[in-house]
Amino acid sequence: MSELKNDCLIKSLMKEPTTRTPVWIMRQAGRHLPEYRDLRSQAGDFMSLCQNPKLACEIAMQPLRRYKLDAAILFSDILTIPDAMGLGLHFVEGEGPKFRKPLRTERDVESLSVINSKVDLSYVLEAVSLMRKELDGAVPLIGFSGSPWTLAAYMIEGHSSRDFSRTKTWLYKHPEILHQLLQKLTLSLIDYLNAQICSGAQVVQIFDTWGGILSHEAYEKFSLAYIREIIANLISRYDDREVPVVLFTKSGGNWLEEIASSGCNAISLDWTVSLREARRRVGANVALQGNMDPAVLRSNPESIESEVQRILDSYGSGSGHVFNLGHGITPDIDPRNVEVFVEAVHRYSGA
């Protein structure tokens, strides 16, 4: 593997000093880019793109050609594991992910097998290898998956939901079945994220997209406990380098202390938390990633630059901050505003 030319992201995630604040964007490869929309209209649906390593690699490179980003991220979905378990992941325009065979009974859970990534998700691992080769050390590559709780919530509902009422009914009425499911997902995630690392992912991020709908106590028991188990079982050094783990619990601002104690190296924050406050609470132990409201990118260069400055000031000086949005970029954003955003982070943070 070639030497990493820009290790700003990894250093910041490990709380080591950098010359400026690194920046990347959740969902940086995707629908806001016209070149992605072109390629997708030729090639078919979203899952066909993910499952074609060459196309996935090309898509992961697209944002790096436009913007001076400090990281690439695997082009894939957070729900590949349940798809590999046979639930039939597909996407309906404007409605998000859906499963053809959602979990309905205890027997559905019992019949699921822990995945073997090399066999069941080889297309992801191939994509990771190709991306590493294509990047040629320019910037690090981030691998990822959804958290066990987030996967379980989609698997039980069959789709996204305002209140995940089926899943919560399991949680309060049949917690033992839910725990059985979460345990299988945890073992699958350990296998999957380690396989991504061995294929070339230099950072891994766990997306706990729906952790924030739980009570404090339920979050600990049904989400964070399993994430802890995963992190404890991940390869922490590979190819002579630390492999930092980033944990993103959307709407998890109430639980930063617990999240910081999960073993992760960095917490990715949504925009509702002030970075100053988050740093005061947990900054001694973990790096912080985030956290501009994606809606700011809908405004104008002046507002974008002033929000970037405000957020950099709010973190303050010293190492340990990775700039990002507080959630994925939305498809309606003008790439010119993204360019303003990325350049503002670099300009105001130092280099």
Add this chain to the structure above:
Amino acid sequence: MSELKNDCLIKSLMKEPTTRTPVWIMRQAGRHLPEYRDLRSQAGDFMSLCQNPKLACEIAMQPLRRYKLDAAILFSDILTIPDAMGLGLHFVEGEGPKFRKPLRTERDVESLSVINSKVDLSYVLEAVSLMRKELDGAVPLIGFSGSPWTLAAYMIEGHSSRDFSRTKTWLYKHPEILHQLLQKLTLSLIDYLNAQICSGAQVVQIFDTWGGILSHEAYEKFSLAYIREIIANLISRYDDREVPVVLFTKSGGNWLEEIASSGCNAISLDWTVSLREARRRVGANVALQGNMDPAVLRSNPESIESEVQRILDSYGSGSGHVFNLGHGITPDIDPRNVEVFVEAVHRYSGA
């Protein structure tokens, strides 16, 4: 007016000692009750019920006949002010509130007038008077409205939304227009809540349902600043009694200190916050209301009782706790489970 026989709620909101923890339920009058569904199927749509003081009064009484609740709440909607401003509030089954004439331009905002509740919302004030009479001092009556930010968000979108993108575009691109709107709403809310108090509301609750979608800084500027102004201008004593103000910012757990400094007497909390933690942070200054996940009511008596106990323990001993759900009860809940819930709060908290 007759003497208040059960003043447990008001005492707890003022942090005075009570013999047990009072309990009421957000949306206690409404679709989960078969007698409400009967009445509604005879009488027409939701707004017709709200606008008919006699029916509204009857509906507000229904849950009190079933459950030993410590408060009644005005049967109305959080969006009556924009309706009175001419936006045309109506409800589409399964889709929530909608406005026929959402705000689209600066001129739309300029042409809005601050409401005069006695003229524009007389049906609400009549309903409040009737309910007070009907209650005959059994329990206190809670009045309410949505917060300026929450009203503005619905008025600009025209309906509920996952990310309120139009509203946020105004916020980041045209903040001055949004401030103009928020100021008109603030003056209207002061008039409206004071009129409710003069008509008989003994507690008022401000529902900041969408405050939690903002960044910390934007929440301060676009939501909390206006709520502060409202609270400072509310009648604090009426009919020889304090009139406590409860503030509910859904997903506002990150900002408890700021919320507590708004002048409110109590903070209503969603279920993502631990009461122990919230009390440690702000319990010296304000009472706390909440915060069981409404999903627990979908389970069984054992789980409901154990969650009630856990939440009571989490608050701990001493005054200043009002039990409630962390959000409105959902229409699918079996009233037998609600009965278990209310009785468990009373039994485990003392009397």
